[in-house]
Amino acid sequence: MDVIKIIEQYKSLALDNVVDYTRYNQHTLSFHSTALEGSTLTKIETHLLLDEGVTPKGKKIEESLMVKDHFDALLFTLKMADRKEKVSIDLIKRINAEVLKSTGKIYFTAFGDIDSSKGEFRKGNVRAGDRYFPNFDKVPKLMEEYCLTLCERINTSANDVVEQLKISFAAHFNLVSIHPFYDGNGRTSRLMMNFIQQQFRLPLAIVNKEDRIDYVEVLEKSRKTNEINYFYDFMFQQYINFLKSDIEKYIQQTQNKNNKGSGMNFLW
Numbered sequence: 001m002d003v004i005k006i007i008e009q010y011k012s013l014a015l016d017n018v019v020d021y022t023r024y025n026q027h028t029l030s031f032h033s034t035a036l037e038g039s040t041l042t043k044i045e046t047h048l049l050l051d052e053g054v055t056p057k058g059k060k061i062e063e064s065l066m067v068k069d070h071f072d073a074l075l076f077t078l079k080m081a082d083r084k085e086k087v088s089i090d091l092i093k094r095i096n097a098e099v100l101k102s103t104g105k106i107y108f109t110a111f112g113d114i115d116s117s118k119g120e121f122r123k124g125n126v127r128a129g130d131r132y133f134p135n136f137d138k139v140p141k142l143m144e145e146y147c148l149t150l151c152e153r154i155n156t157s158a159n160d161v162v163e164q165l166k167i168s169f170a171a172h173f174n175l176v177s178i179h180p181f182y183d184g185n186g187r188t189s190r191l192m193m194n195f196i197q198q199q200f201r202l203p204l205a206i207v208n209k210e211d212r213i214d215y216v217e218v219l220e221k222s223r224k225t226n227e228i229n230y231f232y233d234f235m236f237q238q239y240i241n242f243l244k245s246d247i248e249k250y251i252q253q254t255q256n257k258n259n260k261g262s263g264m265n266f267l268w
Contacts, residue, residue, distance in 0.1 A: 003236060004161055006243045010203050013250055021250065023051065028206065029194070030071040033187050035209035039063045065102040070187055073098035077191045081198035087150045089143050092175070093119030095191050099184040107182050114182065122182045131220065133179035142178045154196065161202070168196040168205070169235040173228060176219065203246075205239045 031046040041049065041063055045056040050071050055064050076098050085091055097104075097119030104117025111123040121139050125132065134142060153167045172193035179185045194204045207215050214234065222231040 003165065003240055006240055006247070007161060007203060010243050010247060013247065021246075025204065025246070026071065026074055027051070029074055029204060030067055032206045032209045033190050034063075034067045034070050036207060036212050036215070037066070037186055039066050041067055062103055069099055069101045069103065072101070073187070073191060074194065077195045078198050081195045084199065087147050087154070087171075087192075087195075089140075089147055092143070092147075092180075092188065092192065093121075095119075095195075096181050096184050096188045099187045099191070100181075104183065116182045116184070119181070121180050124182075126179060126182070131223070133177070139178060139180045143180055146174055146178060150196075154199070157200070161200075164196070164200040164202060165205075165236070165239065166232060168193045168200075168202075169232055170228060171196055172235070173219070173222065173231045177223060203239075203243055205235065206242055207235075207238055208242070211238065 027047050027050050028043075030050065031041070031043055034041070041056060041059060045059070046067055048054040049056065049064055049067060055061070073095055077095055080091060080095075097117060100117045100119075102117075104115065107114040107116060107122070107124065109123040114120045114123050121143070122136050124136055127133065150167070150171055153170075157164050157167055172189045175192055176185050176189035181188065190207060197204050218230050218234040222228050
């Protein structure tokens with residue numbers, strides 16, 4: 001079953017109109033995105049934190065703040081998408097500021113102090129392992145080009161679902177590859193992917209935390225070979241797996257509801 005057929009099946013079930021599912025889906029996005037960045041909160045702990053404000057015992061408060069901030073950033077991102085906000089540097093900075101609202105810190109540099117909780121671009125060079133990201137002085141120009149290209153692609157995508165998904169995946173890949181911020185680049189990049197999917201009225205994508213190693217490896221492979229199709233292939237598979245899983249859960253829950261006469265209650 002290809003991605004278009006899966007999306008059609010997903011939409012036919014009207015999952016995004018089910019209140020419990022919408023909450024479940026948003027919690028799932030925050031759980032996986034923050035887990036990729038080091039949060040150790042479980043799915044149940046994430047659900048209780050976001051739904052009932054229960055902070056998990058035995059976990060660092062920074063992890064709960066990270067999850068809560070991501071959730072708030074997701075809601076902000078979806079709101080901006082629904083308002084048809086244009087992709088811009090200001091929008092991306094605002095999303096990053098939401099991501100780091102409670103956990104951002106001050107970076108002291110020779111070019112001035114940078115408050116990462118304000119969505120400010122980095123003023124120093126960064127690396128991850130052996131990977132050096134673009135020099136900080138190139139970031140403003142790269143981000144201008146990023147926004148311009150993204151807007152052009154969005155405006156010319158018509159109703160081609162596969163192309164729309166590629167645009168969202170490319171937005172994810174290219175932003176995390178520029179690495180414009182000191183922190184929160186991965187979370188912000190995945191939220192930009194969701195922003196575009198929401199604008200196109202497509203189901204939202206995640207990167208499963210269980211596939212973190214494959215995710216990092218395919219990012220690096222695509223950069224080294226200058227071939228984004230490796231990343232496309234990875235993300236399309238992530239997308240298909242996630243939608244199939246949600247469809248199966250929905251069908252199972254519906255069957256349970258019919259058998260027991262109970263309300264919908266998505267399982268973690």
